[in-house]
Amino acid sequence: MTELVIFDCDGVLVDSEPISIRIDVEMFAEVGVTVSEQEVIDRFVGRSPELLAQAVEEQLGHPPPAGWEERGERRLRRAFEAELQPVGGIREALDRISLPVCVASSSPPERLRFKLELTGLYERFAGRIFSATEVANGKPAPDLFLHAARRMGVDPGACVVVEDSHYGVLAARAAGMDVLGYAGGVISADALAGPRTIVFDDMRSLPGLLS
Numbered sequence: 087m088t089e090l091v092i093f094d095c096d097g098v099l100v101d102s103e104p105i106s107i108r109i110d111v112e113m114f115a116e117v118g119v120t121v122s123e124q125e126v127i128d129r130f131v132g133r134s135p136e137l138l139a140q141a142v143e144e145q146l147g148h149p150p151p152a153g154w155e156e157r158g159e160r161r162l163r164r165a166f167e168a169e170l171q172p173v174g175g176i177r178e179a180l181d182r183i184s185l186p187v188c189v190a191s192s193s194p195p196e197r198l199r200f201k202l203e204l205t206g207l208y209e210r211f212a213g214r215i216f217s218a219t220e221v222a223n224g225k226p227a228p229d230l231f232l233h234a235a236r237r238m239g240v241d242p243g244a245c246v247v248v249e250d251s252h253y254g255v256l257a258a259r260a261a262g263m264d265v266l267g268y269a270g271g272v273i274s275a276d277a278l279a280g281p282r283t284i285v286f287d288d289m290r291s292l293p294g295l296l297s
Contacts, residue, residue: 088185088296089244092234092263093211095191096131097250097271100201101173103131104272105165110138113158119145127272131251134192134224163200172205173271175289180210182293188214190234190247192224214238226253228261235261246296252277259283266295 097103110126119142130137138158142150180187188211191198195217202208202215216237221229235242247258250268255278258265267278270287278285284295 087244088246088264090235090238090240090246091183091185091187091296092190092231092245092247092258093187094247094249094251094254095189095193095198095201097173097273098248098268099173099176099189099207100205101171101271102166102201103127103250105169106162107131107272109158109162109165112161113138113154114142116157117142117146117150117154131253131272133226133251133253134218135194135197166201166204170201170204172207173268173289175292176207179289179292180207183296185296186214186238186240187211188216188234188238190216190230192218192230194219225251226256226260228257231258231261231263235263248292249278255280255283266292 093099107123107126110130111121111123114121139150139155198215198217199208202211216230216234218224218230221233223229231247232242235245242262245263246266247263248266248268249255249258250271250273252273255265255267259282265283267283267285269275269278269285270289275285286295
């Protein structure tokens with residue numbers, strides 16, 4: 087029996103992935119590194135933001151210029167303020183889910199709150215929002231989902247994770263949790279498919295899948 091639904095944030099609750107991917111490509115280009123949107127999707131979606139700076143350093147052979155990460159963060163926040171919306175159908179789905187819910191995301195806490203407040207979803211999860219900054223290893227390691235289950239007082243085997251990224255579904259499986267893989271965003275259904283996973287592409291079907 088499911089006792090807890092753990093939601094990823096980006097691409098599951100808020101439709102942030104297309105915006106973030108576009109800004110990532112722009113920030114790579116600013117330091118002379120050419121990457122495609124598909125490369126960003128394959129390498130970084132679902133993972134901790136620090137990995138971008140590490141990738142730039144590997145490409146350049148030295149750290150990015152001073153202030154580069156801060157400029158990227160400001161550019162991203164402006165884009166979110168102008169464009170960010172909830173994932174289609176998520177409000178209706180949440181209204182129909184009676185199980186306990188929480189959020190477990192690779193984003194840092196302040197960015198998580200910013201995005202959830204912008205989209206009017208913060209109060210639905212307040213006090214039950216967990217960030218990869220709270221654990222030793224981010225996705226695809228299971229640490230974050232195990233941490234969320236522990237904080238919520240639920241056995242991992244009684245949790246279902248709603249994820250939209252390849253690295254996220256790997257983390258959930260490693261934590262011994264069932265997965266509902268949302269393929270209505272930037273990640274293909276094939277990249278989400280695997281053991282203990284049901285792939286779906288319409289958030290309005292989520293309550294039925296949980297029942």
